Amino acid sequence: MISKLNSEEILSFLIIVSIILISSRLLGELCRRFKQPAVVGEIMAGIIIGPSLLGSAFPDLFKEIFTSHPRSFGAYDGLANIGVIMLMFLAGAEVDLKQIRAQGKQAASISFMGIAFPFALGFICIWFFHDYIFNVPSTDRLIPAMFFGTALSITALSVIVKILLDLDIIKTKVGGLVITASMIDDFLGWILFSIIIQMMNAKGEEASFYSIGMVLLFVGFMITIGKWMVNKILAFVDKQLGGPASILTAAICLCMLGAVCTEYLGIRGIFGAFMMGIACGDSKHFTHSIQNLFHHFIVSILAPLFFASVGLRVNFVTNFDLSVVLTILGIACIAKIVGAGIGSRIGGLSKNESLAIAFGMNARGSQEIVLGMAALQAGIIDERIFVGLVVMTMVTILVAGPLMKYYLEKELKEKKVPVTNEEDVVLMVESPEIAAVQKN
Template sequence: MTEHDALIFLVALATLLGMARLLGEVARAFGMPLVVGELIAGVLLGPTVLGRALPDVFQWLFRQSTPQKMLGAYTTVGVVLLLVVAGLEVDLGIVRRRGRSAAFTSLLGMILPLAGGILLGFMLPDSDMKNPNQRLLFALFIGVALSISALPVIAKTLLDLGLFKTDLGLLVMSAAMIDDSVGWVAFSMLVGPMQGNSVEFHKLLTMGGLSLVFVAGTLTAGRRGIDRLLTRFADELHGGRVLSLVILLALIGAAITQALGIHAVLGGFVVGVAIGDSPSLREQTRATIHEFVTNVFAPVFFASLGLKVDFIHAFDFRLCALVFAVASVAKVLGCSVGARAGGLGWRESIAVGFGLNARGAMEIILALLALEAGLLKEQLFVALVVMALCTSLLGGPAMKRLLYRAQEEDVVALLRRGGFVARLNATTSRGAIEELVQILEPRLGHLAAHARNQVLEREQMAPTGLGDEVAVPHAAIEGLEEPMLALGLSSDGIDFDAPDGKPATIVFLLLLAPRRLDEEVRVLASIARSVIDPRAREQLMEARETEQVLKVLAESAQRIAEERRARGPALADI
């Protein structure tokens, strides 16, 4: 590497990162995912636009051998870390507790797209393939690609809709976790054969065995070792130290799977799952890791996709429409039927199907790796990218329309029938839950002890700190006929493990009737809207009587409703 090579690499990297971050923020301002703006940045800087307008500049920046390889190494690290972030979203405890519903939803949500993708792979003409001799491998890849979901996109959609902490949100996340885990293992088994002209089943079996050994070892002994490490140094691992530890472990895991002949992304993903499953890893730390990767590595990676393909020349409407239709119909139908078999109503089941239909960044990563392995033509790569973006943009509005069709439960009316504690004595989340359940005990009667245990168990499974010093511990209580709500205020704050790390000063306790997921969504939405205004939170902390609290919540809800009517419908509301 010469000094000139280093100069070109630095200029190219700065150009990609700067343009991707700028257009990513523009996309977010219009209510779209960051990845949309980042991909557009790559299209503008790649052969599609810059290569046509200023070909000499494009060649100087992105087509010189050594700087191009250096940029490729940077994006390789980026894709491994992106899979670590996806792995951190996986909570094995949630998957285990969702049990039957998650299993049905995930199983059918993988089988139908897998079958549809394999069928599509065999039906496409030879002209759509890079190498017609790889027909079986090509069909298997299309099946795996269409069956996978995008955990980060799904998590963001659920957060934006206020569904992340709900039972329906946990079901969607559990099914997505299973989909991603199985999908990445299956894809890693196909990477080796992608380099040849045929599928050798004994090699596939060997890859499968090595994959299972690595996954099982990392998620058992490896997970316990990581947890002990984080626990032992919990007080010392702050900021950059914990970030360094996570990246170090991820690179080691990626190197191991690469050495085994399995793709490095599997190592990053599985190590991310093992780290994320540690109770010692706090939500604030997860958020820090996520921010670092998505602001430093992800923009360059997604922008670099635009450098590889001329999107105008490679755009094939027939392929784009066909891939989108097969992927969406199979995924939504499979997940909806699975969720219905797991006990949900049809409307909620279809909402689950649309939520899991989002492919996002994970699909794009798969497509890029297959393109680099020589399995895909540029036209099919573009079709997979278009499908990933369209399914991600469709999920939020579809879920919103299906789940928020009914009038939201009035938080003021619920609290009027419930209880209010002006100053909680508790200093822990457990103590706050017990104190608030006690306030509702006259109405709960013999259900009080059961309600307390259910809320505590659910809080342990999925902490309910929302951020902005608000927490909503809640659970479905067998035997309860209608929702109950209690509110407690804490001047010192109570740790509910919120993503922003702030202790909760405003704690709502919500008890719900079982198997009414739509009611849970509406009540939580009403609570969230009543305290979204910082002024309302400040006024609540000054309240001493129930009537003062009710007045603050009613006025806040009215202000928010007027603001929404004034600005009209927008993508940012999704």
């Protein structure tokens, strides 16, 4: 017999959703006022109303709101999971395969070095210092080491787009390279993470190879036959039903089917949604106006529910370990800045342009939080490591924009071009010839 929420549980569910949505949106908008991504405020909202602050100061009130009706919180958790699935679909839709092919060579060197250095350093640190960082002796270090390397490798595409928009350099050479390299990072990072999850679920060496093959087979299918099938489905919907609402409905259904497929295969559903997003985003029928409509709904309503849940699940006060936080922050920043910086120099960019790109690529965001949450639920990491990843994400977001602006302005000064406003940065990066004319 199907059991449904009773009246009291429905009331509790509505109260939980209302409190979380209002607090996360308010703090998210506050961060926007200070030109920071809303995700920082949304996570902070969860920390404030979660066990870290409200739960510690007013435990009875926290229990009455969030834990007195477990099924109500379970319903909210289901809604938050829908939010993260939709968010990853949106992230996939932002991956422009045509742009990757167009800027492939230069962006590939930035992305490859920006992934290789953090992955290698993260892997080595966990492999040799696992017991110190995790505080738990273990002989099985392969999966935690691979996860740690992967978690430190991904650049947050949505965050870096916001930073580039704030600096007004999104249409410049530097902006284009950062976006393209971030797309490649996202794509490769989620493939790596899905392989890790499959290896964790598999038993034995043969099963691990089978699991890796399954992930790669799914990726290959989605960027070839799957992409073609999705385009045909959207074309049929556009012709027979028409209108943005029909295309949007079809895209959401495809998103859910992609998540169902990978969850059934033992891969995380968020990966299926991400790959389906890539396929839909490549279709001409999933237009920019429809993507924007989808983007506003997800970013404004569903995503805040998920990011606030990050603070609700973990006590950031009791699980805050300064040595772990500094270790993760140090490894993440050093490896990413060095790797992306070297990749930029190999691509023919100047020293200051390379540093600007490196600090842009160092910005983490929603993908790291999603990946960390999935790893926490899978038992790959503990709460201390998760808190360290969240802190690292927020710090790299906060410093990326100012440091990118600093090095681009420094490039202008070294070329003896007067910096009067941010448009000078755009001119210099977009066209050295224009900058030379401006100088004269």
